[in-house]
Amino acid sequence: MDRHERQTARSGATPPGPMEVAGGRLVRVVLALVIVELTAATANIHFSLGGPLFTLNGFGYVGLAVAYAIGALVPLAIVRRFAWIPRVGLAGYTIATIGAYLVIGPYFALGWVAKGIELAIVGLLIAEMLMVYGSPREVWHAISDRLPSTRHRLLGGSR
Secondary structure: OOHHHHHHHHHOOOOOOOOOOHHHHHHHHHHHHHHHHHHHHHHHHHHHHOOHHHHHHHHHHHHHHHHHHHHHHOOOHHHHHOOHHHHHHHHHHHHHHHHHHHHHOOOOHHHHHHHHHHHHHHHHHHHHHHHHHOOHHHHHHHHHOOOHHHHHHHOOOOO
16 A cells, blocks of 8 residues: 555545646646747747847747746745746737737748647646646636735735
């Protein structure tokens, strides 16, 4: 009997879910690496296009990929506490990039490939956040519990 089975037998609790065992950790690591790789791919596409706007967009993706990788893969308590920041930042940045492309253009095949990759990034980030936090409500709690002014306003207090 392993540690989880002994604890379950003693406490009468339900057995651990798939994300609580070693295989769940592997799934999260692989998912994080896929997100980083897709982010690197879209950064590479933006770098290859040249021009200051595309180059800056590429650097933004590189910076967010590094921040996301640290937040997702480094097992330190302080890092875990604020790991939602690069996740939400990368998702927001990617959505803003998609929106800017749809508004500004120019529309060409490689641009649509990049948008497909970016949609995959957003979808995988949502799936990963649900795996880590459990539900959209828990994602919100992870964010709002780290922001004292938000928590204060949510509880009905005034500043």
